[in-house]
Amino acid sequence: MDEARERAKTVSSEIYDMIGIRKGEVTKRGPGVSTCEDDPEHLYKTRHPWSLYGVPEEDLKQGFQRLRDALPKNGWKIVDYGPNSSKAKSLELTADSETEPYSVNAVLIVSTPTNPNEKQPLLAVTVVSGCFRAPEGTKLDQEF
Amino acid sequence: MDYATLKALKPTEFSDAADGFRRTGDMASAAQDRIEKQITAAMRKPLEGEAANAALGQLRELAENFHYTRVECGLISTALDGFAYDLEAAKKKLDVAVEGAQAERFTVNSDGSISYPPGGEKVDGELPKGGTVTGLTDATASAMGRQAANFDPNPHHGRAQQYADQIATALKEATEADEKWAPKLRALKADDDLTVSDRDWADVKKDAGGVLKVAGDYLDSIKEPPKDGSPKENAEWWDSLTAEEQAAYVALHPAAVGALDGLPSDIRDEANRAVLSETQATYQLELASIPQEPTKFAPNPNGSYPAVVQTQAWQDWNEKYGERHAFLTNSLKGMNAIQSRFDATGKDGLPPAYLLGFDTKGNGHAIVANGNPDTADHTAVYVPGTKSRLEGAGGDIGRMQEVWDASDQLAPGESVSTITWIGYDAPQSVAPEAMDKHWAHEGAPKLNQFLDGLQTVQGGADASHTTVIGHSYGSTTVGAASQQGDLAADDIVVAGSPGMLVPDADDLDVGRDHVWSEAARDDLVPVGGKVAGLGGLKWDVETWNGVPYNVGYVQVVPSDEAFGAHRMDVDTSGHSGYWDHGSQSLWNQAAVVTGRYNQVKEDD
Numbered sequence: 068m069d070e071a072r073e074r075a076k077t078v079s080s081e082i083y084d085m086i087g088i089r090k091g092e093v094t095k096r097g098p099g100v101s102t103c104e105d106d107p108e109h110l111y112k113t114r115h116p117w118s119l120y121g122v123p124e125e126d127l128k129q130g131f132q133r134l135r136d137a138l139p140k141n142g143w144k145i146v147d148y149g150p151n152s153s154k155a156k157s158l159e160l161t162a163d164s165e166t167e168p169y170s171v172n173a174v175l176i177v178s179t180p181t182n183p184n185e186k187q188p189l190l191a192v193t194v195v196s197g198c199f200r201a202p203e204g205t206k207l208d209q210e211f
Numbered sequence: 212m213d214y215a216t217l218k219a220l221k222p223t224e225f226s227d228a229a230d231g232f233r234r235t236g237d238m239a240s241a242a243q244d245r246i247e248k249q250i251t252a253a254m255r256k257p258l259e260g261e262a263a264n265a266a267l268g269q270l271r272e273l274a275e276n277f278h279y280t281r282v283e284c285g286l287i288s289t290a291l292d293g294f295a296y297d298l299e300a301a302k303k304k305l306d307v308a309v310e311g312a313q314a315e316r317f318t319v320n321s322d323g324s325i326s327y328p329p330g331g332e333k334v335d336g337e338l339p340k341g342g343t344v345t346g347l348t349d350a351t352a353s354a355m356g357r358q359a360a361n362f363d364p365n366p367h368h369g370r371a372q373q374y375a376d377q378i379a380t381a382l383k384e385a386t387e388a389d390e391k392w393a394p395k396l397r398a399l400k401a402d403d404d405l406t407v408s409d410r411d412w413a414d415v416k417k418d419a420g421g422v423l424k425v426a427g428d429y430l431d432s433i434k435e436p437p438k439d440g441s442p443k444e445n446a447e448w449w450d451s452l453t454a455e456e457q458a459a460y461v462a463l464h465p466a467a468v469g470a471l472d473g474l475p476s477d478i479r480d481e482a483n484r485a486v487l488s489e490t491q492a493t494y495q496l497e498l499a500s501i502p503q504e505p506t507k508f509a510p511n512p513n514g515s516y517p518a519v520v521q522t523q524a525w526q527d528w529n530e531k532y533g534e535r536h537a538f539l540t541n542s543l544k545g546m547n548a549i550q551s552r553f554d555a556t557g558k559d560g561l562p563p564a565y566l567l568g569f570d571t572k573g574n575g576h577a578i579v580a581n582g583n584p585d586t587a588d589h590t591a592v593y594v595p596g597t598k599s600r601l602e603g604a605g606g607d608i609g610r611m612q613e614v615w616d617a618s619d620q621l622a623p624g625e626s627v628s629t630i631t632w633i634g635y636d637a638p639q640s641v642a643p644e645a646m647d648k649h650w651a652h653e654g655a656p657k658l659n660q661f662l663d664g665l666q667t668v669q670g671g672a673d674a675s676h677t678t679v680i681g682h683s684y685g686s687t688t689v690g691a692a693s694q695q696g697d698l699a700a701d702d703i704v705v706a707g708s709p710g711m712l713v714p715d716a717d718d719l720d721v722g723r724d725h726v727w728s729e730a731a732r733d734d735l736v737p738v739g740g741k742v743a744g745l746g747g748l749k750w751d752v753e754t755w756n757g758v759p760y761n762v763g764y765v766q767v768v769p770s771d772e773a774f775g776a777h778r779m780d781v782d783t784s785g786h787s788g789y790w791d792h793g794s795q796s797l798w799n800q801a802a803v804v805t806g807r808y809n810q811v812k813e814d815d
Contacts, residue, residue: 094560116620152812208603210551
């Protein structure tokens, strides 16, 4: 299962590179293990929410667009893009990898006409995997 | 204990020794924290592979050794303080008697007897002679001694006898203290190996019981916690104790201290984790002593219908051990999950956890915080639903760790604490138990007390932004809590709610704008809740495809538009197999928890 966590970190790393912001700060939490509804005793997924912050809003906006452009060129299919259904109508994209069981979701939280004066702008990225079978004997209620 | 010994004894030597053990315990505690929260965290980053895992395993054992050391030092220092307390009382009696005797110019001899000079009125021209008396503690002998003194014309005789008796009583009490405490102190010696085993932890529990039995007077000298106190009263009580007294209470009454709302979270964690380790060990040992479960089924020896029957061996085993075996196994499942949460702290940025509540009564209860609640900018408290019990703690803690992760994503640089609260007796079946409201009504005051306790340690209602998350029947309990008191929260999130006992979001203390409901379109729980009557009643018109068919009081639950709560998106328009309803749900919950209301995806 450590392999699955490592793999998720690698995917996040690739996404980070596509965004191309060097000077920002990134949240420290790594991927967590979640059980899958279909069989929570044996199936799990990795879920890695993180965000990029501490840079001007303009940088975040450009990073988001770079991500949107780079994903199709790197084996990802964008399945959703546009303002989401929140009151802020933040730009959101969702993409699935065409080669591996991973999905990435990114939300751009910056000042806009529908969200004036954003005090904590950031680019939120979540990498989620498909469900894997845990090794025989693993107690999934002891994995975090 | 003889006179010379007690005279020379300094009880402060024992309380000084107690201080020494307490300092050692504090150092062990600090070392344990450093290992769990800093060293293992730092190590996980650069190192990988078998060697790293082996090293981490050894560090975990080392942390466990420190934990054991800290708990045992707590017991030893409390025992020494208790012994010193009993000795002080005896020593004081002795000193008062000796001073008194010497002030009257009597001589206190090295064996504790008292010599008095001649005195009184001359009889036949002679002053009545002096003498020596020995102290008597036996009531009859003492009375006889006094009678004899009364016949003596020398008034010093009577006085000297009194002093001698007081000295003898002091010696007797000191001897009793010595005999009472010596075996308890001796029992606190650890064995020589460096492994802290189940047996070692089970012994800690026994030792604590032993010390508790004899520490009566010492404990009585410490003010008791208030009975059914408010969190504020509990906090005041704790603050009024000296560091020694606090340590004594944690050592001898860890379960009670751990359950006190209003006390700092690290104190509750310290107390509850001692109970956790002791309980895990004791249950493990007991389980190991139960004989192996025999094969349950065998082919039917009497024909082919039914094809298999329960073996006699199994039936006998089940009658004798079945229930206890199940209880121990289920409790251990929950306890082991909790322990593994603590073991995982630091891995990939997993925040420290705090055990704010723990017991194995009934279905078992646990309260586990991810991230320190006392200093959190954003706090979330999760009230799980039907079938919640200690056994399932792992899954419920995992859920709140996910909320922590998603909240940290939206509030970088701020501190977050998400708390799993299996603190009430939840119904254990959808039907019939969850159709009953009494679980909610009985759980509600406990929830209110817990939330008030958080507010107290955090420093008031405005110190932290607090969200209560109710899942399924948990949301009904939140509704009941709101009805019974003033829910100490800023926002309420409910998922799959069968009803909250009130008809409108406005009835929930936080204001309708701060109530957020999630319910998937095909979730049957809200419908079932209405049937069971867990919602609130509103005068309304029920329609079907726009055609009204009923007017009257109808059941309203949070997912109904009529309830007036925000209805958060669960189904998404952008389809991905992996970015699923669970992910949407987490995003929305985190948006509320971090106060980013305008990032919540909701139906208008």
